[in-house]
Amino acid sequence: MLGIIGIGHLAAALLAGLHRAGFAPGEVLLSPRGRAAEMAVRYGHPLARDNADLVARCDLVLLAVRPAAAPGAVAGLPWRARQVLVSACAGVPIAALDTGPARRMRIMPLTAAEVGASPTACFPDLPEARRLLEALGPVIPLTSEAEFEIATVSAAIYGWAQDLIARSAEWAAAQGLDPLVARRLNALTFAAAGALIDSKHEPMAQMLHELVTPGGITERGFQILKAHDVSAGWEAACDAVMDKLKGR
Numbered sequence: 001m002l003g004i005i006g007i008g009h010l011a012a013a014l015l016a017g018l019h020r021a022g023f024a025p026g027e028v029l030l031s032p033r034g035r036a037a038e039m040a041v042r043y044g045h046p047l048a049r050d051n052a053d054l055v056a057r058c059d060l061v062l063l064a065v066r067p068a069a070a071p072g073a074v075a076g077l078p079w080r081a082r083q084v085l086v087s088a089c090a091g092v093p094i095a096a097l098d099t100g101p102a103r104r105m106r107i108m109p110l111t112a113a114e115v116g117a118s119p120t121a122c123f124p125d126l127p128e129a130r131r132l133l134e135a136l137g138p139v140i141p142l143t144s145e146a147e148f149e150i151a152t153v154s155a156a157i158y159g160w161a162q163d164l165i166a167r168s169a170e171w172a173a174a175q176g177l178d179p180l181v182a183r184r185l186n187a188l189t190f191a192a193a194g195a196l197i198d199s200k201h202e203p204m205a206q207m208l209h210e211l212v213t214p215g216g217i218t219e220r221g222f223q224i225l226k227a228h229d230v231s232a233g234w235e236a237a238c239d240a241v242m243d244k245l246k247g248r
């Protein structure tokens with residue numbers, strides 16, 4: 001059975017993704033706090049008495065509490081060998097999670113798991129968690145915890161991408177486009193850029209070069225973005241996220 005400790009926004013998205021992928025009510029046990037009661041009613045999953053009860057009854061335990069609470073949430077529970085803890089807590093090193101004989105892995109799912117579209121970074125890639133991860137979207141295995149940490153920055157980029165979509169849609173709506181049309185157009189435009197790049201192997205710079213018509217509209221916008229040093233700001237934001245992750 002899969003147990004989930006920490007039923008907040010992320011777990012709610014993951015539960016929706018699991019439901020969509022066909023996980024049955026009897027396959028998932030929820031720790032009783034946060035939004036657990038609401039999720040139990042929505043999907044029919046039972047509630048554990050407490051975290052010790054959950055760990056005693058589950059082979060796979062997903063941890064989705066706030067990072068600062070992660071070490072305390074797993075310490076002192078009745079962990080056994082052949083059990084796996086899957087931590088979705090950004091920036092919390094494996095070494096900070098004391099699970100005794102149970103194995104540990106880290107994942108960084110996105111809330112798009114709700115629609116089966118989360119590219120979920122993981123380290124190490126333990127087969128016991130494969131069915132769980134594949135239910136959420138494409139699995140991106142990393143080969144070291146240092147690599148995984150770099151991949152974790154994408155979870156912040158995901159938020160910035162949503163902000164760019166929101167601002168582009170708001171701009172278009174302010175110009176007179178129907179707000180729902182603007183929202184859909186911009187969401188699908190960002191998704192389209194990602195889908196094309198992910199489907200090809202040619203250098204991204206070459207793809208962009210082919211896209212940008214000399215003297216055209218994309219080039220005009222790039223001139224303004226460059227004048228505002230947007231690329232430098234973006235890189236500085238990524239650096240700051242990395243520093244924060246390392247400080248946890």
Ligand SMILES: O=C(O)[C@@H]1CCC=N1
Nearest residue numbers: 089090154155156159
């Ligand atoms: O902002 C955060 O720290 C978490 C990780 C990625 C999204 N939310």
